[in-house]
Amino acid sequence: MTDLEKHRVRQLIDGELSWDELRNEVLPDPKDPDRFAKTREVLQERVDWEDPILVPLNDHLYVVGTDGGRVIRAECGEDLCDADENWKRSCRIRVREDEDELEEVYPEYMHVAPDWAFELREWFCPGCYELVDVDAVPVGYPVVRPFEPDVDTFYEEWQGRPAPDRAEEAAD
């Protein structure tokens, strides 16, 4: 069974482990059962706010518990929306569709053909303008919310304890 110490989890998050280290220490099954807790601890230590991280959604976004309810918060501290909303509606967006826009990213012939109505939608954090997602979709495609986590089921049924924000409520 893999059993990563906290400093190794930190290195994993930072992409500092070599392929040999990943293969021997991190990839094998079964996995360390407390990886989630350790990861959450490491991430929590890195942010400038006290509100508990409930779920890491991607490299920059988290579901966070606050006094005003659960929100989607960026690592930079920007609150995007309530946790049950599509955070992409709160992002800044740049669409690449024309040849000159696409050719800033791909060489000629290696992107969408000119007569196809297909977009690259770049979603930026409204706080720090980190690129948080890229969608490749036809024109007119609805903006899909990639992940709706069931936070309480996870903590209560799978981890056997209330979510950290609910635990605080219970303690109050």
Added chain:
Amino acid sequence: MSEQQDSPELYDPGTTTRERRFDHAEPPIGWDGQTLQEMLDESERLMEETGRYRGLDELKLKNRDRFTYERLYSRLRGALVSARETALHVSASPIVREIGELCFQIYTPEGDSIAVSTGIIVHVHTGSLAIKYMIEEDYEHDRGIQPGDVFCNNDNDLGNVHTTDVHTFVPIFYEGELVAWADGVTHEIDIGGMTPGHDQVASTNRHEDGLYATCEKIGEDDKLYQDWRDRGQRGTRTPMYWDLDEKCRLAGCHMIREAVHEMIDDVGVNRFKQFVYEAVEEGRRTMESRVQERLFPGTYRDASFFPIAWKDKAWQPGSKKDMMNHLPVEVTVDGDGGLELDMEGASPPGPHAFNCAEGSMEGGMWVALTQCLLHDGKVNDGSYFAVDTNYPEGSVTNPQDPELSYHTPWATIMPTYQAVWKSLSRGFFSRGFREEVVTGYSETTDAVQGGGKLLPELAEAIPDAVGDYYPVGPFELSCQGLGASAVRDGLDHGYAMWNPESDLGDVEEWEQTQWGLIQLARTVKPNTAGHGKYRGGSGWEGVYTVQGSEDVSLYNLCIPDVTFTTSGMSGGYPGATKYSVRAHDTDFAERTANGEPYPVGDDRPDEGTFEEHIEADELIRDHSGMFYPEEFENDDLLHYKMGGGPGFGDPLSRSVDQLKEDVEGDIFTPDIVESVYGVVGDYDTEAREFTVDEEATEARREEMIEERKEQSQSFEEFFDEERERVEERDWNEGVQWMYEGVFELSEDWAEEFRGFWNLDAAFTP
């Protein structure tokens, strides 16, 4: 060993097929006096009522005698792997012998997979469907299922992936009871059909697909029927490969049968029966526990797209249009560890070769899950029972229509499972298992296919009984770029989604099969990898020429083609799309005679690198890499390329040191590194050294953040503009085909679309 009366001396050198006489098994042939239909009905009832395979609430054999249980599984799996490794040497096709495009499976009497060999494990469940079809059509009493019988299926609608995957089934009897089924499948290099090739693009209906066997009895007493063998010999372009592949499958199935007999002789038939049921139930349980261990409960959504630009390319009038397949994915992980995949909103099928039967989609599910969630479990139909799927009936993912072409359903499967894998990866990420994240892959395409004939003088010189026809179907496509994970870059040019043991084979081996197609070059192709903090694995490119041949016809299947099929994750971009360059009537012969350079790649398509070293009367440079079969003459050239995987994370977070390596390794060119990553430097191509200007890089990266601020818009602005385009149907024919088809097929999806854009209830595309 009860079924065999005579010894193997009856081996017939004339046919190289063993003939034996077997005892007749009087129906019912199922266990304990049941018919196979009764066994299947009971199995389905118990699954429905209890949620457990055969209703097993305890794995008694496993719990009481774990050593025997695990030893039986290892023996069974070992027998399957051994059958595969041995039998592939019977084949002459490099697809089977060199690449290992074959697989052996063993099923319960009612058709549930117990274990699978290595290889194209996509077939773990496809044989199950064919067996269940034979049971439900009452082959037991009508056609007959007897010891020594041999059955064949490649009818996709009844349990297969694509037409050129051909299955051989052998029922395994013990003392008059059917105890299991052995199934061997090989990927044929040719199956007849309207054009050469193993993944045809020109087929548009069943009648153009080629030779079909529909759960057909093809032999008895271990011997193939003469008429069946004649059909294969006359029905394919490559009769020798067909014949030896068939013998390979049959030999493997017989090895498995012997291994099962030995196991039963050792442990008794009752223990064997108990073991196989428990093994399937264990597979189901492993899957459920793995979901709880690795994923996060909730709902995941994504979508892939597959464009088919046939408007100016198809031969058939009904196919002369641009189309796009919509492949939406909703994955739900529930509180009990259940996993559900719903593809509501998938496109309808079409007049193309890319329709996909439900069983093929399920096969794709297994290939994906065994690579991302079940690396070490008992891979069998237990995991199939643990996943609920909805491939909507009447859609391209489950057409239920045998009239369609199913020659190349991989064009539906591969994009779909990018979306599935990304969805599961979001779960891995949330749980802290960042090393398990995979953003996707480049689909395994852009290997040339077709065939030709050697000029008579060359055909005579070749010391082989292959005749003058040669098939073209190299498996270079099995080395694509894998997507990035959340902790490192993707694997460069080494991944095929359908076979975890991907291998492109040796050039020399392929040149001994496709005699007239000579490989001129292979090289890493820059700018194929998807951008990101962690980039996708890189693709590569190559050049072929035709020599010493006549009647050569070549074509390309190409994904991603005129649009991306997927995106990256967390700010990563999709890998580049593919395209096509080919040169007809060239000066290649003069160039080689004079020692002048010829094309070895196309590293700068914008500058036309390929054309720099060739004169051609007709040079085709097409944004779309897909093309129908096209005639090639000697000295014509064909460029091809393998793609890169998607990236993960914001490219501006990628380290400068990694980008220096990327430039020096031909992964990216300096201009792209500057425009995407903001890294400024000078590249000394001779010394292959990229010197980064750190100050300029820092300034450029800051400037790019400012550009993001200036060039981006609010969601509301985007929404208003895009909605207006929706109202005006401001898209091309292919996208129109997609929206129109989905609206007709799925009212749910149409409502969701209208709801998102605040459109009138009467809106249709």
